[in-house]
Amino acid sequence: MPLFRHPRFLLPLLACACAAAAAAEPPRRIVSLNLCSDQLLLELVAPERIASLTWLSRTDGEPALRVLAARLPSNRGSAEEVLAARPDLVLAGRYTTSTTRALLRRVGIPMLEIDAVQDWEGIRRVTREVAAAVGEVARGEALIAQMDAQLATTATLRVSTPVRAIGWSGAAEDVPGRDTLFDTILTTAGAVNIAAQPVGGSGFDLERVLRQRPRLLLRGTAHDGDRAVRSWAANHHVLQALPGLSVLEYSEGAWACGVPRAAAHALELARALRALPEPAQ
Amino acid sequence: MIPLAARGLVVRREGSEILRGIDLDAQGGEFIAVIGANGAGKSTLLAALAGLLRIDAGEVLLDQRPLADIAPRDLAQLRAWLPQNPRAEWPLSVERMVALGLGPRLRGFGEAGPEEQARIATVLADTDLIALRARAVTTLSGGELARAMLARALVADPAVLIVDEPLAGLDPQHAWDAARRMRALAVEQGRLVIASIHDLNIALRRATRVWALHEGRLLADGPPATTITAALLGELFGMRAEIRGSGSSAYVDFAP
Amino acid sequence: MKSITGLNAKLALLLVVLALLSLLPGRAGWLLPWNLQGNDAELARLIFWELRIPRLLLALLVGAALGLAGAVLQGLTRNPLAEPGLLGVSSGAAFGAVLAIYTGLGAAFALAIPLLGFTGALLGTMLTLALGAGGGVLSLILAGAAVSGLLLAGTALVLNLAPNPYAAYEISHWMMGSLADRGWAQLFLAAPFVFAGIGVLFTTGRALDALSLGEQQAASLGVDLARLRRQVVVGTALAVGGATAVTGTIGFIGLLAPHLVRAAVGHEPRRVLWPAALAGALLLLAADVATRLLPLAQELKLGVLTGLIGSPFFLWLVWRMKARSP
Numbered sequence: 001m002p003l004f005r006h007p008r009f010l011l012p013l014l015a016c017a018c019a020a021a022a023a024a025e026p027p028r029r030i031v032s033l034n035l036c037s038d039q040l041l042l043e044l045v046a047p048e049r050i051a052s053l054t055w056l057s058r059t060d061g062e063p064a065l066r067v068l069a070a071r072l073p074s075n076r077g078s079a080e081e082v083l084a085a086r087p088d089l090v091l092a093g094r095y096t097t098s099t100t101r102a103l104l105r106r107v108g109i110p111m112l113e114i115d116a117v118q119d120w121e122g123i124r125r126v127t128r129e130v131a132a133a134v135g136e137v138a139r140g141e142a143l144i145a146q147m148d149a150q151l152a153t154t155a156t157l158r159v160s161t162p163v164r165a166i167g168w169s170g171a172a173e174d175v176p177g178r179d180t181l182f183d184t185i186l187t188t189a190g191a192v193n194i195a196a197q198p199v200g201g202s203g204f205d206l207e208r209v210l211r212q213r214p215r216l217l218l219r220g221t222a223h224d225g226d227r228a229v230r231s232w233a234a235n236h237h238v239l240q241a242l243p244g245l246s247v248l249e250y251s252e253g254a255w256a257c258g259v260p261r262a263a264a265h266a267l268e269l270a271r272a273l274r275a276l277p278e279p280a281q
Numbered sequence: 282m283i284p285l286a287a288r289g290l291v292v293r294r295e296g297s298e299i300l301r302g303i304d305l306d307a308q309g310g311e312f313i314a315v316i317g318a319n320g321a322g323k324s325t326l327l328a329a330l331a332g333l334l335r336i337d338a339g340e341v342l343l344d345q346r347p348l349a350d351i352a353p354r355d356l357a358q359l360r361a362w363l364p365q366n367p368r369a370e371w372p373l374s375v376e377r378m379v380a381l382g383l384g385p386r387l388r389g390f391g392e393a394g395p396e397e398q399a400r401i402a403t404v405l406a407d408t409d410l411i412a413l414r415a416r417a418v419t420t421l422s423g424g425e426l427a428r429a430m431l432a433r434a435l436v437a438d439p440a441v442l443i444v445d446e447p448l449a450g451l452d453p454q455h456a457w458d459a460a461r462r463m464r465a466l467a468v469e470q471g472r473l474v475i476a477s478i479h480d481l482n483i484a485l486r487r488a489t490r491v492w493a494l495h496e497g498r499l500l501a502d503g504p505p506a507t508t509i510t511a512a513l514l515g516e517l518f519g520m521r522a523e524i525r526g527s528g529s530s531a532y533v534d535f536a537p
Numbered sequence: 538m539k540s541i542t543g544l545n546a547k548l549a550l551l552l553v554v555l556a557l558l559s560l561l562p563g564r565a566g567w568l569l570p571w572n573l574q575g576n577d578a579e580l581a582r583l584i585f586w587e588l589r590i591p592r593l594l595l596a597l598l599v600g601a602a603l604g605l606a607g608a609v610l611q612g613l614t615r616n617p618l619a620e621p622g623l624l625g626v627s628s629g630a631a632f633g634a635v636l637a638i639y640t641g642l643g644a645a646f647a648l649a650i651p652l653l654g655f656t657g658a659l660l661g662t663m664l665t666l667a668l669g670a671g672g673g674v675l676s677l678i679l680a681g682a683a684v685s686g687l688l689l690a691g692t693a694l695v696l697n698l699a700p701n702p703y704a705a706y707e708i709s710h711w712m713m714g715s716l717a718d719r720g721w722a723q724l725f726l727a728a729p730f731v732f733a734g735i736g737v738l739f740t741t742g743r744a745l746d747a748l749s750l751g752e753q754q755a756a757s758l759g760v761d762l763a764r765l766r767r768q769v770v771v772g773t774a775l776a777v778g779g780a781t782a783v784t785g786t787i788g789f790i791g792l793l794a795p796h797l798v799r800a801a802v803g804h805e806p807r808r809v810l811w812p813a814a815l816a817g818a819l820l821l822l823a824a825d826v827a828t829r830l831l832p833l834a835q836e837l838k839l840g841v842l843t844g845l846i847g848s849p850f851f852l853w854l855v856w857r858m859k860a861r862s863p
Contacts, residue, residue, distance in 0.1 A: 371804040
């Protein structure tokens with residue numbers, strides 16, 4: 001669900017930030033309060049310019065970026081931590097509390113709210129926005145170019161018949177449906193998200209998942225693996241017993257962020273789809 | 282006929298002595314009325330004789346065996362005990378409640394067999410409860426409930442029956458009726474019946490023996506006619522009293 | 538005597554019928570055996586054996602355990618308001634299970650979850666009985682509420698400190714109680730504890746009967762009250778702890794089941810036990826089927842349904858009790 005943006009608030013800020021970036025120093029102490037802005041930040045700017053990231057990027061973000069994220073100071077989103085980091089730019093997202101936002105506004109710290117986006121165009125837009133705000137326009141374009149190249153490769157690797165797939169992590173409420181980045185990644189890679197087509201009511205319990213006859217089941221892993229109640233259902237024996245069903249794991253945190261790296265996931269998935277065993281008839 | 286005895290019985294609670302060294306002997310065929318003021322220790326004595334209290338010194342012997350050496354289940358078959366104002370917590374039928382008294386005899390999950398059923402019927406007849414056997418105990422009147430509880434106590438055929446204030450709350454007819462029953466149980470059936478009683482006339486006329494308890498000590502022990510005297514009553518209750526009449530028509534007259 | 542066997546037989550028959558019927562519906566549609574061919578049949582067979590049958594068996598086992606535990610607790614406390622959910626047993630079990638799951642113990646050693654569920658339930662039961670028994674009718678309920686509150690706070694603490702950032706979100710669903718998506722693994726995990734608990738609880742029958750006359754008379758009849766209390770506490774903790782570890786908290790079955798059958802067995806605590814277990818299984822199974830049939834967007838959680846039906850019933854019981862007492 002796209003976050004509500006406040007154009008009145010944002011545009012002058014952007015203008016201010018852009019002007020600042022162009023005319024004066026780009027921000028040197030950037031604080032990110034959101035996992036997805038963490039990911040973007042890690043790819044756009046040098047680590048010395050990042051004052052603080054959320055703790056989630058150490059554990060739930062892009063696996064390739066976790067080590068780097070672990071070396072940087074982390075925050076838990078509280079206003080105090082933000083102020084203590086003395087930022088000159090704050091990147092926030094939909095889960096940032098309104099009190100923090102209000103406080104930053106009052107103290108006069110520039111803040112950029114980043115939409116949660118679900119498609120490639122949206123990713124390009126947000127990447128450019130953030131790149132401009134942090135003063136790394138060229139780097140932003142490079143990331144987008146890389147993303148486009150990966151998308152092109154994915155298109156060539158895509159299997160001819162879309163593979164029926166679904167994201168199931170053990171909880172009926174957590175199955176990603178349509179209008180999600182997950183959905184976009186699947187479609188781009190050559191799969192069809194079963195949960196995107198309404199089958200009467202939401203909530204995919206395991207029985208419903210199975211009756212939809214998926215060929216591929218994508219099981220989400222949060223960093224804690226089996227330290228969760230849903231792992232019982234996620235590891236249900238019937239998933240192994242069902243012929244013609246393959247199970248792949250994916251990082252939920254990484255796949256949830258609308259950043260250029262999402263294209264790499266689509267590419268990976270497209271390769272995996274080609275490698276699936278033929279369905280028994 | 283089983284003898285019951287106490288030797289140097291001492292019971293303490295919260296620092297004070299409730300029973301201060303009681304010695305007594307009793308056996309089947311006696312209907313013993315325990316009299317005394319409130320707080321004299323009657324309930325404690327009865328509970329101790331029934332083996333339901335922790336004793337601090339001395340011992341209680343049933344059939345010349347210390348109570349502590351008798352397993353609770355065996356004890357339950359030898360002696361029955363009823364507290365003050367006994368109640369049933371669920372609305373059982375009279376018959377089923379009486380059957381609970383057979384508990385110690387029944388092993389495992391067995392239901393009461395034909396022998397036990399006959400016993401229950403007998404005891405219900407003895408206490409005039411046949412007509413009420415299917416009624417819920419919670420719907421009985423005071424007198425009926427008292428009889429039902431007595432039936433529950435008797436169904437296991439105990440040699441000793443210890444009852445705490447069996448006449449409490451009963452109207453004169455039911456009270457005298459209950460006293461008559463208890464005397465018959467002792468004199469005609471050879472059981473030992475010990476009951477704490479407030480109605481001194483009933484004690485005087487129906488009991489075969491009286492124990493007078495005063496501040497934790499046994500003040501007097503003997504047949505009612507000779508034991509219940511004006512002097513004794515004065516000491517027990519701190520009131521002037523006189524025994525009027527004689528023999529079977531004697532009665533106690535208190536002058537407040 | 539005849540009416541008891543008759544009652545048990547009727548309940549058992551009803552249970553078998555409902556059990557068979559319960560295998561047909563699911564949220565994804567009905568599995569009618571005569572409608573399936575080929576691949577469909579194979580998928581149906583798998584769903585049947587891996588999902589529906591374990592779910593049915595779990596419903597029967599957990600329902601029986603809850604109904605029986607309720608009957609025993611009511612017999613011990615001579616209080617028809619007693620039941621595992623209200624006496625801190627379920628919240629204790631939930632606390633233990635959550636502790637096992639979120640500290641990773643459960644991942645390393647699956648039996649840790651029902652084991653800690655048992656321990657938590659034991660803690661909850663002992664605390665409540667220590668605080669509340671011996672007081673009046675409502676003091677036990679108050680003690681249960683206090684202990685439940687304490688254990689829920691403990692659970693919240695575990696969630697707060699859990700490394701898994703989604704813990705609180707997940708557990709709020711889990712605590713609502715459910716049988717969905719459970720399989721043989723969960724059944725085998727809970728079964729030893731629940732069976733052991735049921736076994737222990739059934740041995741309390743005679744003593745509970747004697748307890749109808751009050752504690753003193755029961756003692757005079759040879760009942761070892763301390764031993765009885767231990768049996769009840771351990772049996773309840775095993776049965777409810779093991780069950781909760783796998784299903785989350787499901788309340789009010791233990792309250793409803795004995796109440797429904799008590800009048801038919803003449804209010805004798807020992808005679809209530811079997812019918813209460815059967816009735817508990819029936820109630821839980823019926824509730825589970827209802828959650829599958831209700832045309833809601835999300836599947837209604839089992840514990841929510843039993844709560845929706847059970848709470849008004851509980852309030853009615855309290856009101857009636859107050860109306861009758863002097």
